[in-house]
Amino acid sequence: DAGVIQSPRHEVTEMGQEVTLRCKPISGHNSLFWYRQTMMRGLELLIYFNNNVPIDDSGMPEDRFSAKMPNASFSTLKIQPSEPRDSAVYFCASSLQVRDSGYTFGSGTRLTVV
Amino acid sequence: EDKVVQSPLSLVVHEGDTVTLNCSYEVTNFRSLLWYKQEKKAPTFLFMLTSSGIEKKSGRLSSILDKKELFSILNITATQTGDSAIYLCAFFSGNTGKLIFGQGTTLQVKP
Numbered sequence: 460d461a462g463v464i465q466s467p468r469h470e471v472t473e474m475g476q477e478v479t480l481r482c483k484p485i486s487g488h489n490s491l492f493w494y495r496q497t498m499m500r501g502l503e504l505l506i507y508f509n510n511n512v513p514i515d516d517s518g519m520p521e522d523r524f525s526a527k528m529p530n531a532s533f534s535t536l537k538i539q540p541s542e543p544r545d546s547a548v549y550f551c552a553s554s555l556q557v558r559d560s561g562y563t564f565g566s567g568t569r570l571t572v573v
Numbered sequence: 574e575d576k577v578v579q580s581p582l583s584l585v586v587h588e589g590d591t592v593t594l595n596c597s598y599e600v601t602n603f604r605s606l607l608w609y610k611q612e613k614k615a616p617t618f619l620f621m622l623t624s625s626g627i628e629k630k631s632g633r634l635s636s637i638l639d640k641k642e643l644f645s646i647l648n649i650t651a652t653q654t655g656d657s658a659i660y661l662c663a664f665f666s667g668n669t670g671k672l673i674f675g676q677g678t679t680l681q682v683k684p
Contacts (some may be wrong), residue, residue, distance in 0.1 A: 463615075492672070502616070502661065502674035515671060550615060562672060564615035 465551050473573045477539040480568045482488035484553030488492055493526055493536050494550040502550070516545065532536070541572045575600045575666050579675040587663055587683050590652050594678045596662030597644040606645050607672070610616040616661055620646075650683045 462481040472478055483489045490508040496573070504515040508528045516526070528534040538545055552564045577598040586611055598606065606625040609616035620629040622645060629636050631650075638645045645669035649656055659677040666673055 501676040502663075504671050504673065507671065551628075562618065564617075566614045 460473075463551055463553050463563050465565035466566055468566065469569045469571075471573065472541055474542055475540045476572075477537065478541045478545075478570060480536040480549050480551075480570070480573075482534045482536070482565060482570050484534070484551070485563055486532065488553035488555055488563075489531075490535050490554045491528060491555060492552040492554075493534070494546045494564075495550065496550060496567070497547045505536070538570075541561030541570075543572045546571050565567055575664075577662055577673060577675040579660075579662050579666055581678060582676060583628045583679040583681075585629050585683065586652055588653055590667045590682075591648065592610055592648045592652060592680060594647040594649075594660050594662075594680070595644060596646070596675060598662075598664055599643065600664055600666060601674065602666065604665040605664045607665075608645070608647050609663065609674075610674055611659040611661055611677070612657075617661075649680075652680075654682050654684055656680060 463485055466481045470478060490509050493505040494502050495505055496502045503518055505518045506526045507514055511528045513530055524538055526536045546569045548569050550564050551565045552562045554562045580595045586651045607620040607621045610619055620636045622629060622636060625638055625640040634646045636645060639668055647660060657680055659666060659679050661677045662675040663672050
């Protein structure tokens with residue numbers, strides 16, 4: 460089991476550019492979560508999917524953020540246009556069910572917007 | 574609004590010390606509370622607590638939940654430098670099913 464796989468590991472981009480973060484959940488897991496971590500705000504839930512369907516996107520900060528899950532093995536988080544305040548570590552996690560204790564996190568994507 | 578508050582935000586101790594990390598919460602429909610350890614990368618699961626007064630234990634780490642006073646503690650005895658990490662408290666909101674995290678406590682264990 461390779462765990463939750465995120466790419467890229469690091470991303471540095473200029474303000475205004477589009478950024479796409481990718482996640483492959485653990486095979487068989489039905490729920491997928493995108494979190495953002497900053498020093499100021501800690502770990503914040505942005506959006507989560509259950510069976511590929513977005514259930515709650517209330518944590519998405521602005522319309523510049525969007526997420527998709529076209530199939531059970533792939534999800535993307537897109538920021539367009541990016542801004543310096545989007546700089547953070549973005550984590551993807553998956554679990555068998557939404558309330559399952561076994562959230563497995565990926566290694567994260569460290570995004571820096573300059 | 575559901576929230577969870579951890580204290581202290583940071584802590585520096587020496588090897589061999591015992592530490593107690595605190596987590597208090599306000600949740601309208603509480604289901605369970607979880608502790609995670611985050612080293613350089615992803616948070617890793619430590620404990621899940623659903624019932625008051627029942628201690629969960631794993632090696633030198635233990636945790637307990639008080640549903641009346643709405644808090645949980647995480648104890649680490651005989652700390653080692655490898656215990657240096659961010660310790661995160663989180664709960665499942667019964668209303669939304671979402672896992673909500675606290676700010677975390679950054680623990681540094683010095684040799």
